[in-house]
Amino acid sequence: MSDIFPTFQTTLERIKLAVSNCGRTPGAVRLLAVSKKQPIDKIRQLHTQGQQAFGESYLQEALVKMAELSDLSIEWHFIGPIQSNKSRKIAEHFDWVQSVDSIKLLRRLSAQRPVGKPPLNILLQVNIDEEAQKRGIPAAETRVLAEQAMTFPGLKLRGLMAIPDPGNDPQGQRRSMEKMAGLFAGIQPLSEHIDTLSLGMSADIETAITAGSTMVRVGTALFGPRN
Numbered sequence: 001m002s003d004i005f006p007t008f009q010t011t012l013e014r015i016k017l018a019v020s021n022c023g024r025t026p027g028a029v030r031l032l033a034v035s036k037k038q039p040i041d042k043i044r045q046l047h048t049q050g051q052q053a054f055g056e057s058y059l060q061e062a063l064v065k066m067a068e069l070s071d072l073s074i075e076w077h078f079i080g081p082i083q084s085n086k087s088r089k090i091a092e093h094f095d096w097v098q099s100v101d102s103i104k105l106l107r108r109l110s111a112q113r114p115v116g117k118p119p120l121n122i123l124l125q126v127n128i129d130e131e132a133q134k135r136g137i138p139a140a141e142t143r144v145l146a147e148q149a150m151t152f153p154g155l156k157l158r159g160l161m162a163i164p165d166p167g168n169d170p171q172g173q174r175r176s177m178e179k180m181a182g183l184f185a186g187i188q189p190l191s192e193h194i195d196t197l198s199l200g201m202s203a204d205i206e207t208a209i210t211a212g213s214t215m216v217r218v219g220t221a222l223f224g225p226r227n
């Protein structure tokens with residue numbers, strides 16, 4: 001079975017080794033398989049191997065995949081930029097949204113979450129390196145938005161997400177990740193549900209785990225280059 005998806009084993013090993021190298025508890029870090037621009041049959045194969053959580057960045061593409069894979073119990077995460085007019089479908093179809101960056105979006109997602117579904121799991125996206133073109137709230141606004149996020153009945157605040165500037169040198173990237181860990185520690189006392197720091201992609205799994213990530217979002221290292 002395992003040679004159908006050798007990169008899955010390799011990625012799980014990378015995570016396990018990084019967790020143990022920095023002395024963290026085994027199982028402290030979850031893997032989100034980022035399947036945007038990847039074929040549906042690969043998602044099915046990876047799910048068969050035991051992977052449950054998948055991340056998508058483009059709504060239309062994700063809806064097609066969800067329909068095709070509706071026989072599987074996949075935990076779907078939305079990780080891309082969100083235009084207001086897309087929020088309803090996202091609230092209806094996803095289990096997690098990692099790219100929430102405004103009070104307006106919190107309000108819409110909560111109101112649009114269907115009655116009868118569990119609250120939508122939310123991560124606030126922080127623009128940790130203050131990049132002009134990148135989405136996310138400034139670090140200084142994290143606490144206030146987290147407090148607001150907890151007041152919405154349709155939502156469950158689970159933590160924070162960031163995409164540090166890949167253009168920074170390794171030391172700068174490490175500093176940004178440590179800053180994220182500090183922000184995360186700062187909001188954790190607000191609720192027992194706040195348990196997720198989504199940090200790290202294919203190239204920086206190890207740095208992110210050392211800094212304190214609890215969820216790495218891995219695309220190319222798992223699936224190969226995107227189409």
Ligand SMILES: *Cc1c(COP(=O)(O)O)cnc(C)c1O
Nearest residue numbers: 034057079201202217218219220
């Ligand atoms: C595409 C994407 C990833 C995965 O990146 P890889 O380098 O392919 O692992 C992770 N997080 C977000 C938000 C993404 O858009």
